Amino acid sequence: xxxxxxxxxxxxxxxxxxxxxxxxxxxxxxxxxxxxxxxxxxxxxxxxxxxxxxxxxxxxxxxxxxxxxxxxxxxxxxxxxxxxxxxxxxxxxxxxxxxxxxxxxxxxxxxxxxxxxxxxxxxxxxxxxxxxxxxxxxxxxxxxxxxxxxxxxxxxxxxxxxxxxxxxxxxxxxxxxxxxxxxxxxxxxxxxxxxxxxxxxxxxxxxxxxxxxxxxxxx
Amino acid sequence: xxxxxxxxxxxxxxxxxxxxxxxxxxxxxxxxxxxxxxxxxxxxxxxxxxxxxxxxxxxxxxxxxxxxxxxxxxxxxxxxxxxxxxxxxxxxxxxxxxxxxxxxxxxxxxxxxxxxxxxxxxxxxxxxxxxxxxxxxxxxxxxxxxxxxxxxxxxxxxxxxxxxxxxxxxxxxxxxxxxxxxxxxxxxxxxxxxxxxxxxxxxxxxxxxxxxxxxxxxxxxxxxxxxxxxxxxxxxxxxxxxxxxxxxxxxxxxxxxxxxxxxxxxxxxxxxxxxxxxxxxxxxxxxx
Numbered sequence: 001x002x003x004x005x006x007x008x009x010x011x012x013x014x015x016x017x018x019x020x021x022x023x024x025x026x027x028x029x030x031x032x033x034x035x036x037x038x039x040x041x042x043x044x045x046x047x048x049x050x051x052x053x054x055x056x057x058x059x060x061x062x063x064x065x066x067x068x069x070x071x072x073x074x075x076x077x078x079x080x081x082x083x084x085x086x087x088x089x090x091x092x093x094x095x096x097x098x099x100x101x102x103x104x105x106x107x108x109x110x111x112x113x114x115x116x117x118x119x120x121x122x123x124x125x126x127x128x129x130x131x132x133x134x135x136x137x138x139x140x141x142x143x144x145x146x147x148x149x150x151x152x153x154x155x156x157x158x159x160x161x162x163x164x165x166x167x168x169x170x171x172x173x174x175x176x177x178x179x180x181x182x183x184x185x186x187x188x189x190x191x192x193x194x195x196x197x198x199x200x201x202x203x204x205x206x207x208x209x210x211x212x213x214x215x216x217x218x219x
Numbered sequence: 220x221x222x223x224x225x226x227x228x229x230x231x232x233x234x235x236x237x238x239x240x241x242x243x244x245x246x247x248x249x250x251x252x253x254x255x256x257x258x259x260x261x262x263x264x265x266x267x268x269x270x271x272x273x274x275x276x277x278x279x280x281x282x283x284x285x286x287x288x289x290x291x292x293x294x295x296x297x298x299x300x301x302x303x304x305x306x307x308x309x310x311x312x313x314x315x316x317x318x319x320x321x322x323x324x325x326x327x328x329x330x331x332x333x334x335x336x337x338x339x340x341x342x343x344x345x346x347x348x349x350x351x352x353x354x355x356x357x358x359x360x361x362x363x364x365x366x367x368x369x370x371x372x373x374x375x376x377x378x379x380x381x382x383x384x385x386x387x388x389x390x391x392x393x394x395x396x397x398x399x400x401x402x403x404x405x406x407x408x409x410x411x412x413x414x415x416x417x418x419x420x421x422x423x424x425x426x427x428x429x430x431x432x433x434x435x436x437x438x439x440x441x442x443x444x445x446x447x448x449x450x451x452x453x454x455x456x457x458x459x460x461x462x463x464x465x466x467x468x469x470x471x472x473x474x475x476x477x478x479x480x481x482x483x484x485x486x487x488x489x490x491x492x493x494x495x496x497x498x499x500x501x502x503x504x505x506x507x
Contacts, residue, residue: 019392037392044386048261049442058382062394067375107389114393 002160003153004183005169006192011153012040014169015120036116038107040123040153046096052106053091056081059110081109084142086135101132108136118149125156157188232465233458237352244354245457245475247362248418249427251369253453254446255411256432258373261384262404265429266316271412272424274300274323276330278413279346279421284337289346290361293413300326301409330421349420349472351457352464365414372407373446380404381442423476430479431456437490452482 003011016022017029019037036059044055056078057070064070070078082088085105090098095106104124111119121140125133137159143150144164152159160166161179168175168182168191175182175191233242259268278296282289300322307322308315334343345353373380379400382390391397408428415424431453435445460475467474 021391039389039392041388042386043388045261045384047439048381048385049439049445050381050385051441054381054442055385058378058385058390059393061378061382064378066379069378110393 001151001165002163003167003169004160009170012122015122034116036111036114036119038111038121050095052093052095053078055095055106056109056113059113078113081113084139085109101129104128105132120151122153232462240354240359241351242458242461243359244362245351246454247366248414249453249457250450251366252411252415252427253431253449254373255407256428257446257449258380259428260432268408268412268428269425270319270323271297272416273421274326276327276421280330280333289417293416297409297413347420347422349418349423351418351471419472419475423472426476426479430483434482434486437486
């Protein structure tokens with residue numbers, strides 16, 4: 001499922017309400033099972049001396065008691081999560097020495113290792129190189145095929161078109177349904193207001209993309 | 220068969236009850252403080268540690284005047300200091316660092332005033348600058364208990380501290396109790412600086428926490444190795460300080476502080492040297 005909307009449209013705020021970090025100003029939030037959340041920005045310290053595997057294993061902290069170290073089972077699960085994002089061979093590498101796209105994949109692996117039924121991913125493709133982007137998209141597809149609910153916040157219209165379901169959001173819910181049904185010209189214009197760039201393909205089909213200057217990529 | 224004179228000379232600073240108790244106490248406190256110092260540096264809490272070290276002075280002075288345990292007095296002093304500093308930071312239109320500086324100055328002044336009412340000047344000087352050569356075997360036992368407790372504590376919360384130091388925001392999202400973990404760090408920092416102050420004095424205690432940590436962090440080893448190395452360097456700091464004091468006839472705690480600073484400077488130099496090497500060579504160094 002894609003949460004589609006411009007920056008400032010409320011995607012991250014909705015995620016923060018779902019994770020309990022923010023109290024909703026109205027209504028209630030009901031969650032079944034645990035949520036795993038991948039924040040939009042990577043504010044991690046790149047000079048902190050941890051390996052890629054260490055970072056993934058951090059995802060299992062809530063299930064471990066203070067004196068309980070990561071055992072074989074946790075290590076195995078973490079390596080499996082790294083394998084899913086194509087970084088099993090980098091398990092012993094220093095996290096800070098990876099590229100931005102690789103770090104995003106490691107943080108996705110840390111989200112996966114939490115074994116939650118629902119994954120909230122805030123702009124997982126923002127600022128990511130094409131190779132990593134492809135790996136992340138394929139990983140998300142596999143997670144969906146396994147029956148996990150994967151909710152991705154994105155301003156990428158093309159990404160939304162390829163999803164099962166789209167929620168268009170710009171400070172309020174504008175549409176909710178299958179992309180072919182809800183991603184109409186009118187809904188997209190309403191979602192992006194004046195920020196939408198309309199591009200027409202060679203055969204005359206209208207294509208849409210959010211204005212580039214609104215992309216605030218992570219570092 | 221007698222001991223080789225050169226070996227006897229080498230071991231002279233550690234000889235007898237006088238040297239052995241001092242070295243043992245310093246090594247134990249230094250080892251524990253070295254590991255705590257790594258977290259203090261990674262969490263950017265060196266200023267808080269320094270503030271605690273100075274502001275606990277009234278607790279030390281009162282304990283000395285009453286003839287009770289200096290460690291207990293220092294810990295009570297840190298608790299009171301933390302309360303005063305939190306209160307000072309509530310002052311409107313005043314930055315936290317400015318409020319902390321005023322609060323620390325106030326508490327040091329209160330400590331000096333209390334000391335002027337009864338504690339002798341020599342005793343007061345030892346509370347300010349430390350007197351590790353006065354250690355008894357009872358002090359060594361207290362230092363051993365402190366090192367054991369700190370070691371167990373850091374072992375238990377290692378992964379949570381690492382997650383929080385790595386990225387506080389993401390630590391929250393994966394379910395780490397950020398507030399509690401941060402409070403635990405301040406707690407172990409307070410106990411460590413209080414214990415260090417009873418050995419190295421209120422003014423020099425910080426050296427035992429930050430010197431060894433800064434001596435190893437720039438070398439970019441893995442986290443576990445960094446903590447272990449900081450403990451070893453912390454223990455060595457005390458012993459090297461005893462040697463400097465013995466051969467240069469300098470005050471012991473100042474010598475320990477100088478040794479700590481020398482380790483920190485060595486770490487900085489080592490880090491600069493590593494940074495100038497190609498990435499593959501740095502990787503090999505990190506794997507060790």
